[in-house]
Amino acid sequence: MTVVITGAGRGIGASLAAHYRAQGLDVVGTGRSFAADVTLDVTHPSGHREMAQKLEGRAIDLLVCNAGVYLDKGDDIETGYGADLWAQSFATNVTGVFLSVQALLPHLRRAAAPRVAIISSQMGSSERAPGGSYIYRASKAAALNLGRNLATDLKSEGIAVGIYHPGWVQTDMGGGAAEITVDEAVSGLTARFEALSLENTGCFETWDGRPHPY
Numbered sequence: 001m002t003v004v005i006t007g008a009g010r011g012i013g014a015s016l017a018a019h020y021r022a023q024g025l026d027v028v029g030t031g032r033s034f035a036a037d038v039t040l041d042v043t044h045p046s047g048h049r050e051m052a053q054k055l056e057g058r059a060i061d062l063l064v065c066n067a068g069v070y071l072d073k074g075d076d077i078e079t080g081y082g083a084d085l086w087a088q089s090f091a092t093n094v095t096g097v098f099l100s101v102q103a104l105l106p107h108l109r110r111a112a113a114p115r116v117a118i119i120s121s122q123m124g125s126s127e128r129a130p131g132g133s134y135i136y137r138a139s140k141a142a143a144l145n146l147g148r149n150l151a152t153d154l155k156s157e158g159i160a161v162g163i164y165h166p167g168w169v170q171t172d173m174g175g176g177a178a179e180i181t182v183d184e185a186v187s188g189l190t191a192r193f194e195a196l197s198l199e200n201t202g203c204f205e206t207w208d209g210r211p212h213p214y
Contacts, residue, residue: 001110002026002060006042006100007067009033012119012166015186016064028055030067038096042067042096048103059110062193064117065097066099072135093139098110098146114159115196116145116191121205127213143203146213151202160201164192166205182209 003020007013008029018030028190030040030051036053040047040076069092070084078087096119123133124140151161166189168179186208196203204212 001064002058003062003064004028004030004055004060004104005064005066006030006040006096007037010021012182012189015182016066016189019186019190025205037100043091045099047139048099050122052103052107055104055107056136058107059112060104060107061113062117063104063108064193065098065099065100065118066119067100068093068119068140070133070136071135075133077133077134081134089135089139090142094142094146097143101150108159109157116147116150116154116159117163117193117196118143118161118163119166119189120144120147120163122206122212124128124214128199130182148202148204153203155198158198160196162192162196162200162201163188163198163204165204165206178207 005017008017009031017027020027028037030038032041038051075081120132120143121140124144147163167185185207
């Protein structure tokens with residue numbers, strides 16, 4: 001089984017990669033540093049093409065679209081949320097997800113039961129809108145919408161797509177006061193990925209298996 005994880009240089013992505021490697025699986029972790037298995041800035045289309053070429057001929061059983069940024073944390077509505085932050089955030093959190101799926105579609109099609117897991121966030125829920133963090137929330141809502149539509153279009157090809165809230169996790173992004181550890185998030189998420197199938201494709205779930213409001 002081959003697993004590709006974007007944004008595997010640190011945090012949840014790095015821990016997911018370590019988890020699957022410990023199981024003896026073939027893991028390809030991407031990141032912007034040269035320490036990654038495949039160097040990839042998900043905002044660059046050329047990088048996706050190069051990644052696909054490096055993986056030429058291989059079947060990918062699970063693609064985890066994990067790379068993401070939270071650039072507007074703490075911004076003020078009066079003075080913050082600059083246009084550049086909107087562009088950078090959507091390029092990573094939304095376009096980067098689509099480009100990853102698009103580039104690796106031929107590899108997913110080679111697998112017996114291919115799955116795509118998109119890491120979104122409860123902050124992308126339209127039903128839960130407590131305000132603030134407008135850019136991050138909007139980008140994660142768009143990632144959720146993207147995943148739902150990909151699930152519709154790829155179901156006929158046998159590719160299941162799930163969207164997940166990883167929890168408020170103790171990472172650089174989540175901070176030390178977050179609710180769960182990285183190990184707890186990884187344990188829950190990998191169980192969700194394992195349960196993903198064509199029967200529940202398009203699901204939006206929490207790390208611990210609860211359906212999340214859209």
